[in-house]
Amino acid sequence: MAPAEIAESELLLQTFERRFLAARVLRSFPWQSLEEKLKASSDSKLLLHLLQKTARHPLCARYPPSSSYVRRFLSELIRKPSGDAVTLRESTAIIAHGTTGLVTWDAALYLAEWAMQNPATFTHRTVLELGSGAGLTGLAICKACQPRAYIFSDGHSHVLEQLRQNIILNGFSLELDVTIEPEHPTVTVAQLDWDTGTGPQLSAFQPDVVIAADVLYCPDAILSLVGLLKRLSGCRKDQRPPDVYVASTIRNPETPQLFTAQLGQAGISWEAVPPHDRTLFAYEEHWEVVVLKLTL
Structure with a gap:
Protein backbone atom coordinates (compact mmCIF):
# COMPACT_ATOMS: atom_id res chain seq x y z
CA MET A 1 0.00 0.00 0.00
CA ALA A 2 1.28 3.46 -0.91
CA PRO A 3 2.20 5.89 1.91
CA ALA A 4 -0.71 8.16 0.98
CA GLU A 5 -3.14 5.25 1.24
CA ILE A 6 -1.70 4.24 4.62
CA ALA A 7 -2.09 7.79 5.95
CA GLU A 8 -5.66 7.96 4.65
CA SER A 9 -6.53 4.64 6.31
CA GLU A 10 -4.96 5.71 9.61
CA LEU A 11 -6.98 8.93 9.61
CA LEU A 12 -10.18 7.02 8.91
CA LEU A 13 -9.43 4.53 11.71
CA GLN A 14 -8.64 7.37 14.11
CA THR A 15 -11.96 9.04 13.32
CA PHE A 16 -13.88 5.83 13.99
CA GLU A 17 -11.92 5.22 17.20
CA ARG A 18 -12.62 8.67 18.64
CA ARG A 19 -16.31 8.64 17.74
CA PHE A 20 -16.84 5.10 19.02
CA LEU A 21 -15.09 5.68 22.36
CA ALA A 22 -17.12 8.89 22.76
CA ALA A 23 -20.30 6.90 21.96
CA ARG A 24 -21.31 9.35 19.24
CA VAL A 25 -24.51 8.71 17.31
CA LEU A 26 -23.87 6.21 14.52
CA ARG A 27 -25.01 8.51 11.75
CA SER A 28 -22.06 10.80 12.56
CA PHE A 29 -19.50 8.13 11.61
CA PRO A 30 -17.83 8.41 8.16
CA TRP A 31 -19.57 5.31 6.80
CA GLN A 32 -19.44 6.43 3.17
CA SER A 33 -15.70 6.98 3.36
CA LEU A 34 -15.28 3.54 4.89
CA GLU A 35 -17.34 1.91 2.17
CA GLU A 36 -15.37 3.67 -0.56
CA LYS A 37 -12.12 2.64 1.13
CA LEU A 38 -13.21 -1.00 1.38
CA LYS A 39 -14.08 -1.08 -2.32
CA ALA A 40 -10.82 0.52 -3.42
CA SER A 41 -8.33 -0.72 -0.82
CA SER A 42 -6.00 -3.68 -1.28
CA ASP A 43 -5.65 -3.94 2.52
CA SER A 44 -7.75 -6.95 3.49
CA LYS A 45 -7.10 -6.28 7.18
CA LEU A 46 -8.80 -2.88 7.29
CA LEU A 47 -11.94 -4.22 8.98
CA LEU A 48 -9.90 -6.14 11.54
CA HIS A 49 -7.96 -2.98 12.39
CA LEU A 50 -11.23 -1.09 12.62
CA LEU A 51 -12.64 -3.60 15.12
CA GLN A 52 -9.47 -3.31 17.21
CA LYS A 53 -9.91 0.45 17.28
CA THR A 54 -13.59 0.23 18.27
CA ALA A 55 -15.47 -2.77 19.68
CA ARG A 56 -12.26 -4.56 20.65
CA HIS A 57 -10.40 -1.53 21.95
CA PRO A 58 -8.63 -2.19 25.31
CA LEU A 59 -10.65 0.58 26.92
CA CYS A 60 -13.86 -1.28 26.04
CA ALA A 61 -12.66 -4.24 28.09
CA ARG A 62 -12.14 -1.99 31.13
CA TYR A 63 -15.16 0.26 30.58
CA PRO A 64 -17.64 -1.66 28.40
CA PRO A 65 -20.02 0.44 26.29
CA SER A 66 -23.67 -0.55 26.26
CA SER A 67 -24.32 -3.84 24.49
CA SER A 68 -27.07 -2.24 22.41
CA TYR A 69 -24.66 0.43 21.12
CA VAL A 70 -22.03 -2.16 20.20
CA ARG A 71 -24.65 -4.36 18.54
CA ARG A 72 -25.99 -1.48 16.42
CA PHE A 73 -22.45 -0.44 15.49
CA LEU A 74 -21.51 -3.96 14.39
CA SER A 75 -24.74 -4.34 12.44
CA GLU A 76 -23.95 -1.16 10.54
CA LEU A 77 -20.36 -2.25 10.01
CA ILE A 78 -21.35 -5.64 8.58
CA ARG A 79 -23.36 -3.90 5.87
CA LYS A 80 -20.29 -2.24 4.42
CA PRO A 81 -18.33 -5.21 2.98
CA SER A 82 -21.36 -7.31 2.11
CA GLY A 83 -23.93 -4.71 1.11
CA ASP A 84 -26.38 -6.17 3.59
CA ALA A 85 -26.71 -7.29 7.18
CA VAL A 86 -27.75 -10.47 8.96
CA THR A 87 -29.94 -9.95 12.00
CA LEU A 88 -30.29 -12.75 14.54
CA ARG A 89 -32.28 -13.59 17.62
CA GLU A 90 -30.09 -15.62 19.96
CA SER A 91 -30.20 -16.98 23.48
CA THR A 92 -28.18 -15.17 26.12
CA ALA A 93 -27.25 -18.55 27.63
CA ILE A 94 -24.57 -20.80 26.15
CA ILE A 95 -26.80 -23.82 26.82
CA ALA A 96 -30.58 -23.43 26.78
CA HIS A 97 -33.35 -26.00 26.43
CA GLY A 98 -30.68 -28.71 26.46
CA THR A 99 -28.94 -27.44 23.30
CA THR A 100 -26.07 -25.15 22.26
CA GLY A 101 -27.75 -24.34 18.95
CA LEU A 102 -29.40 -21.09 20.09
CA VAL A 103 -26.19 -19.04 19.88
CA THR A 104 -23.63 -18.42 17.13
CA TRP A 105 -20.18 -19.96 17.51
Missing part, protein backbone atom coordinates in the same frame (compact mmCIF):
# COMPACT_ATOMS: atom_id res chain seq x y z
CA ASP A 106 -16.86 -18.95 15.94
CA ALA A 107 -16.82 -21.71 13.32
CA ALA A 108 -20.16 -20.44 11.96
CA LEU A 109 -18.68 -16.94 11.60
CA TYR A 110 -15.53 -18.33 10.00
CA LEU A 111 -17.44 -20.50 7.51
CA ALA A 112 -19.74 -17.58 6.62
CA GLU A 113 -16.74 -15.36 5.94
CA TRP A 114 -15.07 -18.09 3.85
CA ALA A 115 -18.29 -18.54 1.85
CA MET A 116 -18.51 -14.83 1.08
CA GLN A 117 -14.93 -14.95 -0.18
CA ASN A 118 -15.73 -18.03 -2.30
CA PRO A 119 -19.28 -17.43 -3.57
CA ALA A 120 -18.87 -19.63 -6.68
CA THR A 121 -18.94 -22.68 -4.39
CA PHE A 122 -22.62 -21.94 -3.70
CA THR A 123 -23.92 -19.88 -6.63
CA HIS A 124 -26.91 -21.50 -8.41
CA ARG A 125 -26.53 -24.66 -6.32
CA THR A 126 -28.65 -26.40 -3.70
CA VAL A 127 -27.08 -26.20 -0.24
CA LEU A 128 -27.92 -28.38 2.75
CA GLU A 129 -26.67 -27.13 6.11
CA LEU A 130 -26.40 -29.62 8.98
CA GLY A 131 -26.87 -28.24 12.49
CA SER A 132 -27.85 -24.77 11.32
CA GLY A 133 -28.28 -23.38 14.84
CA ALA A 134 -29.23 -19.69 14.86
CA GLY A 135 -28.74 -19.56 11.09
CA LEU A 136 -25.96 -17.01 10.60
CA THR A 137 -23.90 -19.03 8.10
CA GLY A 138 -26.88 -19.92 5.95
CA LEU A 139 -28.33 -16.43 5.97
CA ALA A 140 -24.97 -14.96 4.95
CA ILE A 141 -24.74 -17.44 2.07
CA CYS A 142 -28.32 -16.76 0.99
CA LYS A 143 -27.66 -13.01 0.92
CA ALA A 144 -24.18 -12.98 -0.57
CA CYS A 145 -23.67 -16.14 -2.65
CA GLN A 146 -26.92 -16.58 -4.66
CA PRO A 147 -27.62 -20.27 -4.10
CA ARG A 148 -30.51 -21.77 -6.05
CA ALA A 149 -31.96 -23.33 -2.90
CA TYR A 150 -30.93 -23.45 0.75
CA ILE A 151 -32.04 -26.07 3.25
CA PHE A 152 -31.49 -25.22 6.92
CA SER A 153 -31.65 -28.27 9.17
CA ASP A 154 -31.36 -29.11 12.84
CA GLY A 155 -32.61 -31.80 15.17
CA HIS A 156 -33.87 -29.69 18.09
CA SER A 157 -37.36 -28.21 18.05
CA HIS A 158 -36.40 -25.05 19.98
CA VAL A 159 -33.54 -24.41 17.56
CA LEU A 160 -35.86 -24.85 14.59
CA GLU A 161 -38.39 -22.43 16.07
CA GLN A 162 -35.77 -19.71 16.55
CA LEU A 163 -34.26 -20.50 13.16
CA ARG A 164 -37.56 -19.91 11.37
CA GLN A 165 -37.92 -16.57 13.16
CA ASN A 166 -34.41 -15.51 12.07
CA ILE A 167 -35.06 -16.49 8.45
CA ILE A 168 -38.24 -14.40 8.34
CA LEU A 169 -36.51 -11.56 10.23
CA ASN A 170 -33.97 -11.36 7.41
CA GLY A 171 -36.57 -11.02 4.68
CA PHE A 172 -36.78 -14.59 3.41
CA SER A 173 -40.01 -16.49 3.01
CA LEU A 174 -40.41 -20.11 3.97
CA GLU A 175 -43.11 -20.43 1.32
CA LEU A 176 -42.21 -22.22 -1.88
CA ASP A 177 -43.58 -19.34 -3.97
CA VAL A 178 -40.44 -17.75 -5.41
CA THR A 179 -42.22 -15.57 -7.98
CA ILE A 180 -42.35 -12.55 -5.64
CA GLU A 181 -38.60 -12.17 -5.29
CA PRO A 182 -37.00 -14.42 -7.91
CA GLU A 183 -33.49 -13.26 -7.02
CA HIS A 184 -33.84 -14.97 -3.63
CA PRO A 185 -33.16 -18.68 -3.19
CA THR A 186 -35.86 -21.13 -2.22
CA VAL A 187 -35.45 -21.44 1.55
CA THR A 188 -36.70 -24.40 3.59
CA VAL A 189 -36.23 -25.67 7.14
CA ALA A 190 -36.05 -29.38 7.91
CA GLN A 191 -35.93 -31.32 11.16
CA LEU A 192 -33.15 -33.84 10.63
CA ASP A 193 -31.98 -36.40 13.16
CA TRP A 194 -28.55 -37.63 12.09
CA ASP A 195 -29.15 -41.13 13.45
CA THR A 196 -32.68 -41.73 12.20
CA GLY A 197 -32.75 -39.71 8.98
CA THR A 198 -34.06 -42.08 6.31
CA GLY A 199 -32.91 -42.62 2.76
CA PRO A 200 -36.06 -41.09 1.26
CA GLN A 201 -35.73 -38.02 3.51
CA LEU A 202 -32.10 -37.49 2.48
CA SER A 203 -32.86 -38.15 -1.19
CA ALA A 204 -35.52 -35.43 -1.11
CA PHE A 205 -32.84 -32.82 -0.35
CA GLN A 206 -30.72 -33.46 -3.49
CA PRO A 207 -27.89 -31.19 -2.25
CA ASP A 208 -25.02 -30.05 -4.43
CA VAL A 209 -23.19 -28.77 -1.35
CA VAL A 210 -23.38 -29.84 2.30
CA ILE A 211 -21.95 -27.65 5.06
CA ALA A 212 -21.73 -27.82 8.86
CA ALA A 213 -20.12 -25.58 11.47
CA ASP A 214 -19.18 -26.35 15.08
CA VAL A 215 -20.96 -29.70 15.18
CA LEU A 216 -18.01 -31.83 16.36
CA TYR A 217 -18.62 -31.35 20.06
CA CYS A 218 -18.57 -34.98 21.31
CA PRO A 219 -17.72 -38.52 20.09
CA ASP A 220 -21.38 -39.48 19.65
CA ALA A 221 -22.01 -36.46 17.42
CA ILE A 222 -18.95 -37.32 15.32
CA LEU A 223 -20.11 -40.91 14.78
CA SER A 224 -23.62 -39.74 13.88
CA LEU A 225 -22.31 -37.12 11.45
CA VAL A 226 -20.00 -39.55 9.64
CA GLY A 227 -22.83 -42.07 9.35
CA LEU A 228 -25.12 -39.40 7.91
CA LEU A 229 -22.50 -38.29 5.39
CA LYS A 230 -22.09 -41.87 4.21
CA ARG A 231 -25.85 -42.11 3.59
CA LEU A 232 -25.84 -38.73 1.84
CA SER A 233 -23.07 -39.82 -0.53
CA GLY A 234 -25.46 -41.89 -2.64
CA CYS A 235 -28.62 -39.80 -2.37
CA ARG A 236 -28.28 -37.71 -5.54
CA LYS A 237 -30.14 -38.84 -8.64
CA ASP A 238 -27.10 -38.27 -10.84
CA GLN A 239 -24.98 -40.37 -8.43
CA ARG A 240 -22.58 -37.47 -7.99
CA PRO A 241 -21.84 -37.00 -4.28
CA PRO A 242 -22.20 -33.46 -2.92
CA ASP A 243 -19.29 -31.25 -2.00
CA VAL A 244 -18.95 -31.19 1.79
CA TYR A 245 -17.36 -28.52 4.00
CA VAL A 246 -17.11 -28.91 7.78
CA ALA A 247 -15.85 -26.03 9.93
CA SER A 248 -14.80 -26.66 13.50
CA THR A 249 -13.29 -24.75 16.38
CA ILE A 250 -10.28 -26.59 17.83
CA ARG A 251 -10.95 -26.58 21.55
CA ASN A 252 -9.61 -30.08 22.17
CA PRO A 253 -7.14 -31.64 19.67
CA GLU A 254 -8.57 -35.10 20.32
CA THR A 255 -11.92 -34.11 18.78
CA PRO A 256 -10.70 -33.34 15.22
CA GLN A 257 -8.37 -36.34 15.43
CA LEU A 258 -11.34 -38.59 16.18
CA PHE A 259 -13.30 -37.01 13.32
CA THR A 260 -10.57 -37.56 10.73
CA ALA A 261 -10.01 -41.11 12.02
CA GLN A 262 -13.71 -41.89 11.61
CA LEU A 263 -13.66 -40.35 8.14
CA GLY A 264 -10.79 -42.66 7.22
CA GLN A 265 -12.65 -45.71 8.48
CA ALA A 266 -15.69 -44.68 6.43
CA GLY A 267 -13.60 -44.22 3.27
CA ILE A 268 -14.14 -40.46 3.19
CA SER A 269 -11.07 -38.47 2.19
CA TRP A 270 -10.48 -34.92 3.35
CA GLU A 271 -8.23 -31.91 2.93
CA ALA A 272 -7.86 -28.70 4.91
CA VAL A 273 -9.08 -25.55 3.19
CA PRO A 274 -6.40 -22.79 3.25
CA PRO A 275 -7.06 -20.35 6.10
CA HIS A 276 -8.31 -16.85 5.38
CA ASP A 277 -7.92 -13.54 7.18
CA ARG A 278 -10.61 -12.87 9.79
CA THR A 279 -11.60 -9.36 8.79
CA LEU A 280 -15.38 -9.31 9.02
CA PHE A 281 -16.49 -10.59 12.43
CA ALA A 282 -15.28 -10.27 16.02
CA TYR A 283 -13.87 -13.70 16.89
CA GLU A 284 -12.58 -15.27 20.07
CA GLU A 285 -8.93 -14.96 19.08
CA HIS A 286 -7.56 -17.76 21.23
CA TRP A 287 -9.46 -20.47 19.31
CA GLU A 288 -8.21 -21.95 16.06
CA VAL A 289 -10.88 -22.63 13.42
CA VAL A 290 -10.39 -24.97 10.45
CA VAL A 291 -12.50 -25.92 7.46
CA LEU A 292 -12.20 -29.42 5.98
CA LYS A 293 -13.35 -30.27 2.47
CA LEU A 294 -14.57 -33.86 2.34
CA THR A 295 -14.77 -36.17 -0.66
CA LEU A 296 -17.56 -38.70 -0.18
Whole structure:
Protein backbone atom coordinates (compact mmCIF):
# COMPACT_ATOMS: atom_id res chain seq x y z
CA MET A 1 0.00 0.00 0.00
CA ALA A 2 1.28 3.46 -0.91
CA PRO A 3 2.20 5.89 1.91
CA ALA A 4 -0.71 8.16 0.98
CA GLU A 5 -3.14 5.25 1.24
CA ILE A 6 -1.70 4.24 4.62
CA ALA A 7 -2.09 7.79 5.95
CA GLU A 8 -5.66 7.96 4.65
CA SER A 9 -6.53 4.64 6.31
CA GLU A 10 -4.96 5.71 9.61
CA LEU A 11 -6.98 8.93 9.61
CA LEU A 12 -10.18 7.02 8.91
CA LEU A 13 -9.43 4.53 11.71
CA GLN A 14 -8.64 7.37 14.11
CA THR A 15 -11.96 9.04 13.32
CA PHE A 16 -13.88 5.83 13.99
CA GLU A 17 -11.92 5.22 17.20
CA ARG A 18 -12.62 8.67 18.64
CA ARG A 19 -16.31 8.64 17.74
CA PHE A 20 -16.84 5.10 19.02
CA LEU A 21 -15.09 5.68 22.36
CA ALA A 22 -17.12 8.89 22.76
CA ALA A 23 -20.30 6.90 21.96
CA ARG A 24 -21.31 9.35 19.24
CA VAL A 25 -24.51 8.71 17.31
CA LEU A 26 -23.87 6.21 14.52
CA ARG A 27 -25.01 8.51 11.75
CA SER A 28 -22.06 10.80 12.56
CA PHE A 29 -19.50 8.13 11.61
CA PRO A 30 -17.83 8.41 8.16
CA TRP A 31 -19.57 5.31 6.80
CA GLN A 32 -19.44 6.43 3.17
CA SER A 33 -15.70 6.98 3.36
CA LEU A 34 -15.28 3.54 4.89
CA GLU A 35 -17.34 1.91 2.17
CA GLU A 36 -15.37 3.67 -0.56
CA LYS A 37 -12.12 2.64 1.13
CA LEU A 38 -13.21 -1.00 1.38
CA LYS A 39 -14.08 -1.08 -2.32
CA ALA A 40 -10.82 0.52 -3.42
CA SER A 41 -8.33 -0.72 -0.82
CA SER A 42 -6.00 -3.68 -1.28
CA ASP A 43 -5.65 -3.94 2.52
CA SER A 44 -7.75 -6.95 3.49
CA LYS A 45 -7.10 -6.28 7.18
CA LEU A 46 -8.80 -2.88 7.29
CA LEU A 47 -11.94 -4.22 8.98
CA LEU A 48 -9.90 -6.14 11.54
CA HIS A 49 -7.96 -2.98 12.39
CA LEU A 50 -11.23 -1.09 12.62
CA LEU A 51 -12.64 -3.60 15.12
CA GLN A 52 -9.47 -3.31 17.21
CA LYS A 53 -9.91 0.45 17.28
CA THR A 54 -13.59 0.23 18.27
CA ALA A 55 -15.47 -2.77 19.68
CA ARG A 56 -12.26 -4.56 20.65
CA HIS A 57 -10.40 -1.53 21.95
CA PRO A 58 -8.63 -2.19 25.31
CA LEU A 59 -10.65 0.58 26.92
CA CYS A 60 -13.86 -1.28 26.04
CA ALA A 61 -12.66 -4.24 28.09
CA ARG A 62 -12.14 -1.99 31.13
CA TYR A 63 -15.16 0.26 30.58
CA PRO A 64 -17.64 -1.66 28.40
CA PRO A 65 -20.02 0.44 26.29
CA SER A 66 -23.67 -0.55 26.26
CA SER A 67 -24.32 -3.84 24.49
CA SER A 68 -27.07 -2.24 22.41
CA TYR A 69 -24.66 0.43 21.12
CA VAL A 70 -22.03 -2.16 20.20
CA ARG A 71 -24.65 -4.36 18.54
CA ARG A 72 -25.99 -1.48 16.42
CA PHE A 73 -22.45 -0.44 15.49
CA LEU A 74 -21.51 -3.96 14.39
CA SER A 75 -24.74 -4.34 12.44
CA GLU A 76 -23.95 -1.16 10.54
CA LEU A 77 -20.36 -2.25 10.01
CA ILE A 78 -21.35 -5.64 8.58
CA ARG A 79 -23.36 -3.90 5.87
CA LYS A 80 -20.29 -2.24 4.42
CA PRO A 81 -18.33 -5.21 2.98
CA SER A 82 -21.36 -7.31 2.11
CA GLY A 83 -23.93 -4.71 1.11
CA ASP A 84 -26.38 -6.17 3.59
CA ALA A 85 -26.71 -7.29 7.18
CA VAL A 86 -27.75 -10.47 8.96
CA THR A 87 -29.94 -9.95 12.00
CA LEU A 88 -30.29 -12.75 14.54
CA ARG A 89 -32.28 -13.59 17.62
CA GLU A 90 -30.09 -15.62 19.96
CA SER A 91 -30.20 -16.98 23.48
CA THR A 92 -28.18 -15.17 26.12
CA ALA A 93 -27.25 -18.55 27.63
CA ILE A 94 -24.57 -20.80 26.15
CA ILE A 95 -26.80 -23.82 26.82
CA ALA A 96 -30.58 -23.43 26.78
CA HIS A 97 -33.35 -26.00 26.43
CA GLY A 98 -30.68 -28.71 26.46
CA THR A 99 -28.94 -27.44 23.30
CA THR A 100 -26.07 -25.15 22.26
CA GLY A 101 -27.75 -24.34 18.95
CA LEU A 102 -29.40 -21.09 20.09
CA VAL A 103 -26.19 -19.04 19.88
CA THR A 104 -23.63 -18.42 17.13
CA TRP A 105 -20.18 -19.96 17.51
CA ASP A 106 -16.86 -18.95 15.94
CA ALA A 107 -16.82 -21.71 13.32
CA ALA A 108 -20.16 -20.44 11.96
CA LEU A 109 -18.68 -16.94 11.60
CA TYR A 110 -15.53 -18.33 10.00
CA LEU A 111 -17.44 -20.50 7.51
CA ALA A 112 -19.74 -17.58 6.62
CA GLU A 113 -16.74 -15.36 5.94
CA TRP A 114 -15.07 -18.09 3.85
CA ALA A 115 -18.29 -18.54 1.85
CA MET A 116 -18.51 -14.83 1.08
CA GLN A 117 -14.93 -14.95 -0.18
CA ASN A 118 -15.73 -18.03 -2.30
CA PRO A 119 -19.28 -17.43 -3.57
CA ALA A 120 -18.87 -19.63 -6.68
CA THR A 121 -18.94 -22.68 -4.39
CA PHE A 122 -22.62 -21.94 -3.70
CA THR A 123 -23.92 -19.88 -6.63
CA HIS A 124 -26.91 -21.50 -8.41
CA ARG A 125 -26.53 -24.66 -6.32
CA THR A 126 -28.65 -26.40 -3.70
CA VAL A 127 -27.08 -26.20 -0.24
CA LEU A 128 -27.92 -28.38 2.75
CA GLU A 129 -26.67 -27.13 6.11
CA LEU A 130 -26.40 -29.62 8.98
CA GLY A 131 -26.87 -28.24 12.49
CA SER A 132 -27.85 -24.77 11.32
CA GLY A 133 -28.28 -23.38 14.84
CA ALA A 134 -29.23 -19.69 14.86
CA GLY A 135 -28.74 -19.56 11.09
CA LEU A 136 -25.96 -17.01 10.60
CA THR A 137 -23.90 -19.03 8.10
CA GLY A 138 -26.88 -19.92 5.95
CA LEU A 139 -28.33 -16.43 5.97
CA ALA A 140 -24.97 -14.96 4.95
CA ILE A 141 -24.74 -17.44 2.07
CA CYS A 142 -28.32 -16.76 0.99
CA LYS A 143 -27.66 -13.01 0.92
CA ALA A 144 -24.18 -12.98 -0.57
CA CYS A 145 -23.67 -16.14 -2.65
CA GLN A 146 -26.92 -16.58 -4.66
CA PRO A 147 -27.62 -20.27 -4.10
CA ARG A 148 -30.51 -21.77 -6.05
CA ALA A 149 -31.96 -23.33 -2.90
CA TYR A 150 -30.93 -23.45 0.75
CA ILE A 151 -32.04 -26.07 3.25
CA PHE A 152 -31.49 -25.22 6.92
CA SER A 153 -31.65 -28.27 9.17
CA ASP A 154 -31.36 -29.11 12.84
CA GLY A 155 -32.61 -31.80 15.17
CA HIS A 156 -33.87 -29.69 18.09
CA SER A 157 -37.36 -28.21 18.05
CA HIS A 158 -36.40 -25.05 19.98
CA VAL A 159 -33.54 -24.41 17.56
CA LEU A 160 -35.86 -24.85 14.59
CA GLU A 161 -38.39 -22.43 16.07
CA GLN A 162 -35.77 -19.71 16.55
CA LEU A 163 -34.26 -20.50 13.16
CA ARG A 164 -37.56 -19.91 11.37
CA GLN A 165 -37.92 -16.57 13.16
CA ASN A 166 -34.41 -15.51 12.07
CA ILE A 167 -35.06 -16.49 8.45
CA ILE A 168 -38.24 -14.40 8.34
CA LEU A 169 -36.51 -11.56 10.23
CA ASN A 170 -33.97 -11.36 7.41
CA GLY A 171 -36.57 -11.02 4.68
CA PHE A 172 -36.78 -14.59 3.41
CA SER A 173 -40.01 -16.49 3.01
CA LEU A 174 -40.41 -20.11 3.97
CA GLU A 175 -43.11 -20.43 1.32
CA LEU A 176 -42.21 -22.22 -1.88
CA ASP A 177 -43.58 -19.34 -3.97
CA VAL A 178 -40.44 -17.75 -5.41
CA THR A 179 -42.22 -15.57 -7.98
CA ILE A 180 -42.35 -12.55 -5.64
CA GLU A 181 -38.60 -12.17 -5.29
CA PRO A 182 -37.00 -14.42 -7.91
CA GLU A 183 -33.49 -13.26 -7.02
CA HIS A 184 -33.84 -14.97 -3.63
CA PRO A 185 -33.16 -18.68 -3.19
CA THR A 186 -35.86 -21.13 -2.22
CA VAL A 187 -35.45 -21.44 1.55
CA THR A 188 -36.70 -24.40 3.59
CA VAL A 189 -36.23 -25.67 7.14
CA ALA A 190 -36.05 -29.38 7.91
CA GLN A 191 -35.93 -31.32 11.16
CA LEU A 192 -33.15 -33.84 10.63
CA ASP A 193 -31.98 -36.40 13.16
CA TRP A 194 -28.55 -37.63 12.09
CA ASP A 195 -29.15 -41.13 13.45
CA THR A 196 -32.68 -41.73 12.20
CA GLY A 197 -32.75 -39.71 8.98
CA THR A 198 -34.06 -42.08 6.31
CA GLY A 199 -32.91 -42.62 2.76
CA PRO A 200 -36.06 -41.09 1.26
CA GLN A 201 -35.73 -38.02 3.51
CA LEU A 202 -32.10 -37.49 2.48
CA SER A 203 -32.86 -38.15 -1.19
CA ALA A 204 -35.52 -35.43 -1.11
CA PHE A 205 -32.84 -32.82 -0.35
CA GLN A 206 -30.72 -33.46 -3.49
CA PRO A 207 -27.89 -31.19 -2.25
CA ASP A 208 -25.02 -30.05 -4.43
CA VAL A 209 -23.19 -28.77 -1.35
CA VAL A 210 -23.38 -29.84 2.30
CA ILE A 211 -21.95 -27.65 5.06
CA ALA A 212 -21.73 -27.82 8.86
CA ALA A 213 -20.12 -25.58 11.47
CA ASP A 214 -19.18 -26.35 15.08
CA VAL A 215 -20.96 -29.70 15.18
CA LEU A 216 -18.01 -31.83 16.36
CA TYR A 217 -18.62 -31.35 20.06
CA CYS A 218 -18.57 -34.98 21.31
CA PRO A 219 -17.72 -38.52 20.09
CA ASP A 220 -21.38 -39.48 19.65
CA ALA A 221 -22.01 -36.46 17.42
CA ILE A 222 -18.95 -37.32 15.32
CA LEU A 223 -20.11 -40.91 14.78
CA SER A 224 -23.62 -39.74 13.88
CA LEU A 225 -22.31 -37.12 11.45
CA VAL A 226 -20.00 -39.55 9.64
CA GLY A 227 -22.83 -42.07 9.35
CA LEU A 228 -25.12 -39.40 7.91
CA LEU A 229 -22.50 -38.29 5.39
CA LYS A 230 -22.09 -41.87 4.21
CA ARG A 231 -25.85 -42.11 3.59
CA LEU A 232 -25.84 -38.73 1.84
CA SER A 233 -23.07 -39.82 -0.53
CA GLY A 234 -25.46 -41.89 -2.64
CA CYS A 235 -28.62 -39.80 -2.37
CA ARG A 236 -28.28 -37.71 -5.54
CA LYS A 237 -30.14 -38.84 -8.64
CA ASP A 238 -27.10 -38.27 -10.84
CA GLN A 239 -24.98 -40.37 -8.43
CA ARG A 240 -22.58 -37.47 -7.99
CA PRO A 241 -21.84 -37.00 -4.28
CA PRO A 242 -22.20 -33.46 -2.92
CA ASP A 243 -19.29 -31.25 -2.00
CA VAL A 244 -18.95 -31.19 1.79
CA TYR A 245 -17.36 -28.52 4.00
CA VAL A 246 -17.11 -28.91 7.78
CA ALA A 247 -15.85 -26.03 9.93
CA SER A 248 -14.80 -26.66 13.50
CA THR A 249 -13.29 -24.75 16.38
CA ILE A 250 -10.28 -26.59 17.83
CA ARG A 251 -10.95 -26.58 21.55
CA ASN A 252 -9.61 -30.08 22.17
CA PRO A 253 -7.14 -31.64 19.67
CA GLU A 254 -8.57 -35.10 20.32
CA THR A 255 -11.92 -34.11 18.78
CA PRO A 256 -10.70 -33.34 15.22
CA GLN A 257 -8.37 -36.34 15.43
CA LEU A 258 -11.34 -38.59 16.18
CA PHE A 259 -13.30 -37.01 13.32
CA THR A 260 -10.57 -37.56 10.73
CA ALA A 261 -10.01 -41.11 12.02
CA GLN A 262 -13.71 -41.89 11.61
CA LEU A 263 -13.66 -40.35 8.14
CA GLY A 264 -10.79 -42.66 7.22
CA GLN A 265 -12.65 -45.71 8.48
CA ALA A 266 -15.69 -44.68 6.43
CA GLY A 267 -13.60 -44.22 3.27
CA ILE A 268 -14.14 -40.46 3.19
CA SER A 269 -11.07 -38.47 2.19
CA TRP A 270 -10.48 -34.92 3.35
CA GLU A 271 -8.23 -31.91 2.93
CA ALA A 272 -7.86 -28.70 4.91
CA VAL A 273 -9.08 -25.55 3.19
CA PRO A 274 -6.40 -22.79 3.25
CA PRO A 275 -7.06 -20.35 6.10
CA HIS A 276 -8.31 -16.85 5.38
CA ASP A 277 -7.92 -13.54 7.18
CA ARG A 278 -10.61 -12.87 9.79
CA THR A 279 -11.60 -9.36 8.79
CA LEU A 280 -15.38 -9.31 9.02
CA PHE A 281 -16.49 -10.59 12.43
CA ALA A 282 -15.28 -10.27 16.02
CA TYR A 283 -13.87 -13.70 16.89
CA GLU A 284 -12.58 -15.27 20.07
CA GLU A 285 -8.93 -14.96 19.08
CA HIS A 286 -7.56 -17.76 21.23
CA TRP A 287 -9.46 -20.47 19.31
CA GLU A 288 -8.21 -21.95 16.06
CA VAL A 289 -10.88 -22.63 13.42
CA VAL A 290 -10.39 -24.97 10.45
CA VAL A 291 -12.50 -25.92 7.46
CA LEU A 292 -12.20 -29.42 5.98
CA LYS A 293 -13.35 -30.27 2.47
CA LEU A 294 -14.57 -33.86 2.34
CA THR A 295 -14.77 -36.17 -0.66
CA LEU A 296 -17.56 -38.70 -0.18
